[in-house]
Amino acid sequence: xxxxTLVVDNNPVLLRAVSALLEQENCQVKTACNGLxxxxxxxxxxxxxxxxxxxxxxxxGDKLCKIIRKSxxxxxxxxxVLSAVIIEDRERILAELxxxxxxxxxxxxxxxxxxxxxxxxxxxxxRTSNRxxxxxxxxxxxxxTSVLGELLSEKYHLKEILENLQEGIIELSxxxxxxxxxxxxxxxxxxxxxELIGVPFASLPWSEHAEKVNTxxxxxxxEKGGSILEVTESDPIRMHDKIVSASxxxxxxxxxxxxxxxxxxxxxxxxxxxxxxxxDNAIRLVKKMDAMSCMAGGVAHDFxxxxxxxxxxxxxxxxxxxxxxIDENGILLESAKRAAYFTVDLVRxxxxxxxxxxxxxxxxxxxxxxxATMAEFFRRTPGSYVCQVGKDKHVVNVDAEQIGxxxxxxxxxxxxxxxxxxxxxxxxxxxxxxxxxxxxxYIPEGNFxxxxxxxxxxxxxxxxxxxxxxxxxxxxxxxxxxxxGLGLTIVYSTLRNHGGYVVVESEFGKGTEVSLFFPIxxxxxxxxxxxxxxxxxxxxxxxxxxxxQLRTMGKIMLEYLGYETPTATTKEExxxxxxxxxxxxxxxxxxxxxLSGSGGSDGVEICRALHDIDPVLKVVVSxxxxxxxxxxxxxxYGFVNILLKPYTLDDLKRVTSIL
Numbered sequence: 001x002x003x004x005t006l007v008v009d010n011n012p013v014l015l016r017a018v019s020a021l022l023e024q025e026n027c028q029v030k031t032a033c034n035g036l037x038x039x040x041x042x043x044x045x046x047x048x049x050x051x052x053x054x055x056x057x058x059x060x061g062d063k064l065c066k067i068i069r070k071s072x073x074x075x076x077x078x079x080x081v082l083s084a085v086i087i088e089d090r091e092r093i094l095a096e097l098x099x100x101x102x103x104x105x106x107x108x109x110x111x112x113x114x115x116x117x118x119x120x121x122x123x124x125x126x127r128t129s130n131r132x133x134x135x136x137x138x139x140x141x142x143x144x145t146s147v148l149g150e151l152l153s154e155k156y157h158l159k160e161i162l163e164n165l166q167e168g169i170i171e172l173s174x175x176x177x178x179x180x181x182x183x184x185x186x187x188x189x190x191x192x193x194x195e196l197i198g199v200p201f202a203s204l205p206w207s208e209h210a211e212k213v214n215t216x217x218x219x220x221x222x223e224k225g226g227s228i229l230e231v232t233e234s235d236p237i238r239m240h241d242k243i244v245s246a247s248x249x250x251x252x253x254x255x256x257x258x259x260x261x262x263x264x265x266x267x268x269x270x271x272x273x274x275x276x277x278x279x280d281n282a283i284r285l286v287k288k289m290d291a292m293s294c295m296a297g298g299v300a301h302d303f304x305x306x307x308x309x310x311x312x313x314x315x316x317x318x319x320x321x322x323x324x325x326i327d328e329n330g331i332l333l334e335s336a337k338r339a340a341y342f343t344v345d346l347v348r349x350x351x352x353x354x355x356x357x358x359x360x361x362x363x364x365x366x367x368x369x370x371x372a373t374m375a376e377f378f379r380r381t382p383g384s385y386v387c388q389v390g391k392d393k394h395v396v397n398v399d400a401e402q403i404g405x406x407x408x409x410x411x412x413x414x415x416x417x418x419x420x421x422x423x424x425x426x427x428x429x430x431x432x433x434x435x436x437x438x439x440x441x442y443i444p445e446g447n448f449x450x451x452x453x454x455x456x457x458x459x460x461x462x463x464x465x466x467x468x469x470x471x472x473x474x475x476x477x478x479x480x481x482x483x484x485g486l487g488l489t490i491v492y493s494t495l496r497n498h499g500g501y502v503v504v505e506s507e508f509g510k511g512t513e514v515s516l517f518f519p520i521x522x523x524x525x526x527x528x529x530x531x532x533x534x535x536x537x538x539x540x541x542x543x544x545x546x547x548x549q550l551r552t553m554g555k556i557m558l559e560y561l562g563y564e565t566p567t568a569t570t571k572e573e574x575x576x577x578x579x580x581x582x583x584x585x586x587x588x589x590x591x592x593x594x595l596s597g598s599g600g601s602d603g604v605e606i607c608r609a610l611h612d613i614d615p616v617l618k619v620v621v622s623x624x625x626x627x628x629x630x631x632x633x634x635x636x637y638g639f640v641n642i643l644l645k646p647y648t649l650d651d652l653k654r655v656t657s658i659l
């Protein structure tokens with residue numbers, strides 16, 4: 001049986017000569033011009049003997065030897081190092097390579113004898129890793145040997161530098177395969193070098209950056225037109241348990257292109273920054289909790305005073321009864337009523353900082369509201385403005401008083417920021433077909449009316465732009481952006497409670513523009529047309545409440561607001577009312593459902609049952625416990641809004657405004 005051999009050498013003349021000599025010895029011969037090509041051949045071809053040169057482009061003989069010995073399938077191959085540098089590189093070869101025989105390249109006669117001896121050793125299973133054939137250097141070779149030694153010295157000097165770098169260096173062939181790695185790259189990739197040589201670069205774990213790396217490979221190597229690709233610390237690569245940044249560089253060498261990848265292990269730095277970020281957040285939370293504690297103490301003090309007045313007056317009326325004349329009772333009632341209104345106003349102010357703010361919504365023409373607010377502000381405050389409002393008018397569903405206050409805050413901030421000349425105000429319709437980011441601030445897709453207020457004041461530095469929304473960022477104390485602290489926090493909270501958004505764009509020294517985005521309720525023209533056609537039928541709201549007093553009060557309030565209000569107390573009554581409305585062609589528009597249960601039934605279960613019957617029915621959840629899961633995450637349970645007890649007419653206007 002013929003001995004299967006693989007000859008690897010980048011010298012085409014010597015490659016043909018060795019192949020011919022082996023074929024004369026009845027060997028089956030395959031050839032490769034470098035180690036990378038040999039690796040590809042070895043995936044399908046299993047030779048008995050491999051003859052390999054040492055110094056070759058892409059993958060050299062030393063790496064090829066290591067790969068063969070590391071492979072479970074190939075490790076028993078008879079390995080022959082066939083090279084001209086064996087004598088000069090004897091010590092490293094003996095120390096680092098696991099081979100069976102070394103042959104020094106010589107003339108054809110010597111080469112034939114050495115190849116025959118190698119075949120004989122294989123046939124007789126003689127293996128030794130310290131035998132060198134042709135180790136008989138003469139004086140005529142001394143000059144060549146000296147030059148070769150210097151070249152090898154330079155090569156291993158560069159190798160020493162690469163091996164001691166902290167950055168991982170990966171060299172790629174023109175086809176995008178790995179041909180060399182330094183130890184740092186091996187550590188980062190967490191694989192043996194022998195497992196990575198010849199592997200497609202694109203197959204490495206690039207996580208979410210895989211598509212970007214593949215595109216760079218195609219442009220840089222296959223199309224020869226790529227540029228440097230940087231993956232920075234801001235969006236690093238996650239490789240196994242490591243965080244990595246990387247540079248990908250195409251390198252031209254004549255008409256050929258290869259590539260180098262530089263990997264940097266930033267795991268410790270990244271984890272340290274993450275820990276610092278978490279620590280900073282913890283400190284920020286402590287500060288916010290301290291501020292909330294102070295706020296809670298002040299609110300509790302005010303509430304106690306107001307409730308003392310209310311309770312004291314009501315107690316006096318209850319105790320004196322008929323013994324007190326009507327005028328005296330009226331005075332007591334008026335005092336209690338006034339204190340109750342102060343309490344409501346206090347809660348309203350606090351609610352500005354809550355996503356469930358208590359707001360009295362009504363349909364307002366936004367263009368008219370902005371015009372009136374600007375005129376009122378500059379009637380009381382020195383300054384001038386220019387207002388640009390289009391002919392079309394749009395209706396938004398807002399609390400006009402709160403929106404007016406928000407615009408006042410923005411105008412006051414503009415004046416305190418040193419604005420001179422006209423403050424420019426514009427109201428325009430703006431449609432976002434996809435979510436957008438403006439100056440780091442988010443706006444979802446939708447149809448909005450944008451109210452923009454631009455001044456020519458000193459502006460805001462970039463690093464402070466998003467801090468202006470922080471209720472605990474005191475710019476006045478720091479003296480950087482006077483007046484842009486709590487005012488914009490209230491503006492932001494007010495807009496969010498109305499389903500709107502705030503975007504602040506500014507350049508230091510060139511002024512600031514604050515844009516308020518309101519979701520459009522309906523155009524004024526559409527509403528007028530609908531009213532003329534009689535397209536606004538009386539709405540029906542089912543009130544589900546077990547407590548008789550609350551049910552009676554809620555029904556009176558809803559009917560006062562213009563809604564037909566059937567009531568129910570049990571699950572069976574609720575489902576019957578919904579089915580009857582669908583059968584009669586007068587389906588219910590909304591159901592307000594007490595979460596604590598109707599007739600002992602679970603409110604969430606009733607909501608699901610309602611949607612099984614009428615999927616488009618709007619269901620509002622009502623409870624006195626804001627921390628109930630269905631109140632905190634009402635949308636996840638199928639509700640469209642919440643009604644927190646105790647509630648007022650304003651609260652009912654808010655939750656029914658979507659009809």
